[in-house]
Amino acid sequence: MLDGAVPVPAEAADRYRAAGFWTDQTLGSLVRGAAAARPDATALVDAARSLTYTDLDRAADDLAHGFAALGLRRGDRVVVQLPSASELVEVLVALGRSGIVPVLALPAHRRAEVEYFAAHTGAVALVVGGVEAGFDHAALAREVAAAVASVRHVVVGAPPAAHGEQPDAPSPFTAHSLDDLRRADLTAVRGPFEDAAHPADVVLLQLSGGTTGTPKLIPRTHADYLYSVRESARICGLGPGSVYLATLPVAHNYALTSPGVLGVLHAGGTVVLSPHGAPDTAFALVERHRVTHVALVPPLAHVWAASPLVAAYDLSSLEVLQVGGAKLGTSAAERLLDVFGDTLQQVFGMAEGLVCYTRAGDPREVVVGTQGRPISPADEVLVVDDHDEPVPPGHPGHLLTRGPYTIRGYYRAPEHDARAFTADGFYRTGDLVVRDAAGYLTVVGRAKEQINRGGEKIAPAEVENHLRAHPDVLDASVVGEPDEYLGERATARVVARPGTAAPTGPVLRRFLRERGIAAYKIPDRFETVEALATTAVGKVDRAHPAPAPAAAGTEPQ
Numbered sequence: 155m156l157d158g159a160v161p162v163p164a165e166a167a168d169r170y171r172a173a174g175f176w177t178d179q180t181l182g183s184l185v186r187g188a189a190a191a192r193p194d195a196t197a198l199v200d201a202a203r204s205l206t207y208t209d210l211d212r213a214a215d216d217l218a219h220g221f222a223a224l225g226l227r228r229g230d231r232v233v234v235q236l237p238s239a240s241e242l243v244e245v246l247v248a249l250g251r252s253g254i255v256p257v258l259a260l261p262a263h264r265r266a267e268v269e270y271f272a273a274h275t276g277a278v279a280l281v282v283g284g285v286e287a288g289f290d291h292a293a294l295a296r297e298v299a300a301a302v303a304s305v306r307h308v309v310v311g312a313p314p315a316a317h318g319e320q321p322d323a324p325s326p327f328t329a330h331s332l333d334d335l336r337r338a339d340l341t342a343v344r345g346p347f348e349d350a351a352h353p354a355d356v357v358l359l360q361l362s363g364g365t366t367g368t369p370k371l372i373p374r375t376h377a378d379y380l381y382s383v384r385e386s387a388r389i390c391g392l393g394p395g396s397v398y399l400a401t402l403p404v405a406h407n408y409a410l411t412s413p414g415v416l417g418v419l420h421a422g423g424t425v426v427l428s429p430h431g432a433p434d435t436a437f438a439l440v441e442r443h444r445v446t447h448v449a450l451v452p453p454l455a456h457v458w459a460a461s462p463l464v465a466a467y468d469l470s471s472l473e474v475l476q477v478g479g480a481k482l483g484t485s486a487a488e489r490l491l492d493v494f495g496d497t498l499q500q501v502f503g504m505a506e507g508l509v510c511y512t513r514a515g516d517p518r519e520v521v522v523g524t525q526g527r528p529i530s531p532a533d534e535v536l537v538v539d540d541h542d543e544p545v546p547p548g549h550p551g552h553l554l555t556r557g558p559y560t561i562r563g564y565y566r567a568p569e570h571d572a573r574a575f576t577a578d579g580f581y582r583t584g585d586l587v588v589r590d591a592a593g594y595l596t597v598v599g600r601a602k603e604q605i606n607r608g609g610e611k612i613a614p615a616e617v618e619n620h621l622r623a624h625p626d627v628l629d630a631s632v633v634g635e636p637d638e639y640l641g642e643r644a645t646a647r648v649v650a651r652p653g654t655a656a657p658t659g660p661v662l663r664r665f666l667r668e669r670g671i672a673a674y675k676i677p678d679r680f681e682t683v684e685a686l687a688t689t690a691v692g693k694v695d696r697a698h699p700a701p702a703p704a705a706a707g708t709e710p711q
């Protein structure tokens with residue numbers, strides 16, 4: 155197994171194999187079955203093109219040969235930051251065949267995150283898009299490659315304007331385009347790629363929502379990941395006739411696996427990739443492609459339910475409208491049922507593993523009021539008090555879980571693991587839930603230091619570290635506050651260094667952007683305070699707004 159990943163104990167692994175949960179399937183083999191069975195069926199549609207299963211299968215082989223020609227091998231890490239388009243899927247399947255391990259950066263990530271992912275994993279290559287939404291990812295990749303010694307190659311997707319230009323010589327890395335990798339002149343070897351990956355290998359490194367100063371990476375194996383994908387596809391009723399509209403970033407675990415793009419490819423259906431989920435674009439795609447399944451986060455679901463365009467398009471093909479990533483309130487759930495009929499499915503999942511779904515046929519009050527029940531009969535769920543003692547059904551407690559697709563540890567993070575997992579391997583999700591007698595979970599709160607901004611997760615400690623780097627900032631805390639649309643938004647409380655004026659919101663916003671953090675992590679509001687509130691044990695108190703004397707001033711948005 156990949157050095158730095160924590161294996162499942164042999165006894166449990168044997169059980170999962172014996173039960174048929176873990177099979178020999180790998181990500182690379184996922185598409186081969188469908189390509190053989192239905193070669194001309196459409197696998198992927200994006201704004202630029204449409205690929206059959208045969209096209210996708212061949213593209214993955216060509217790219218796998220190309221990565222091999224660059225000298226990349228099974229177990230190597232590469233940071234992948236591509237937009238949600240067909241190339242991302244081709245690259246993931248190709249890497250899945252090679253056994254090369256992608257770190258799935260989101261399109262929103264910037265220098266601080268991408269550089270950290272590359273350095274922490276010792277990545278040998280970066281695979282990135284060109285200019286997307288006004289941001290030059292290729293230029294960012296070149297900067298990161300120059301700064302991180304392990305990076306030898308930068309591979310750029312859709313050729314950027316500067317494609318072919320090499321950075322000022324001498325350069326420690328070489329630049330290529332994905333088209334170079336597909337081309338026969340790079341490698342004489344063509345045709346099917348002999349899969350190098352083993353089912354027990356790490357298939358990819360997912361990003362944790364995070365609670366700490368540095369993001370944590372999640373090593374998932376082919377066997378565990380694909381078990382959750384196959385079961386998710388079954389639970390969500392996917393088949394060859396299914397059409398899934400991907401409106402969320404496909405690199406995110408939800409849109410990739412619950413059942414997401416991989417679930418659809420497993421089932422032999424069609425994935426329609428949209429750059430975003432705004433009703434005008436998304437509804438037109440639903441109508442045109444007769445979309446059956448779509449995954450939303452609550453803020454987007456609110457926009458869909460409130461959109462006057464609902465009446466302007468034929469949305470009658472929709473069978474399953476998933477909402478997950480953050481808590482969906484009961485009145486919002488009722489409204490979705492009113493507008494979209496009996497299509498709502500709640501999804502409560504985490505990139506670390508456990509995923510819960512409400513099921514087709516569940517009573518209305520279950521679909522409205524709960525976040526579903528786990529995928530697997532082997533998912534072990536404990537709801538405990540602050541001393542890890544179980545609470546009775548119907549009482550709130552901390553959710554701990556262990557099972558056939560939940561990690562036993564983060565990548566290269568043993569100290570954090572000691573806190574995030576119990577001694578017997580249960581993951582401490584940080585979520586507060588109530589479990590009913592039938593095993594359905596309702597999320598009632600959160601004990602972890604994380605802000606869930608409409609499904610996008612922010613680790614306050616990470617943003618606070620960046621704020622403290624400002625020369626005029628003595629201290630800072632970032633807290634979540636209720637927001638009608640997003641569920642939560644982030645507010646930064648900033649203490650100025652003595653003798654300096656506190657930097658204003660716009661100044662800090664620019665400062666954070668220049669530090670190279672993703673835009674969604676930049677606080678929505680900034681407040682100046684004289685000191686941060688502390689708890690009885692001297693830790694920063696995020697639950698209470700300000701100490702006495704009260705806030706010294708509030709910066710406008």
Ligand code: J2J
Pocket residue numbers: 361362363407408411412477478479480481482500501502503504505506509525583585597600606609611
């Ligand atoms: C309340 N909180 C939720 C929900 C996630 C499927 C769906 C979502 C994710 C995901 C995922 C929630 N109600 N319905 O990976 O495969 C919060 C919890 C959880 C954290 C995980 C998937 N659905 N959450 O959101 O790794 O706090 O995964 O622990 O990004 O999101 O975040 P993440």
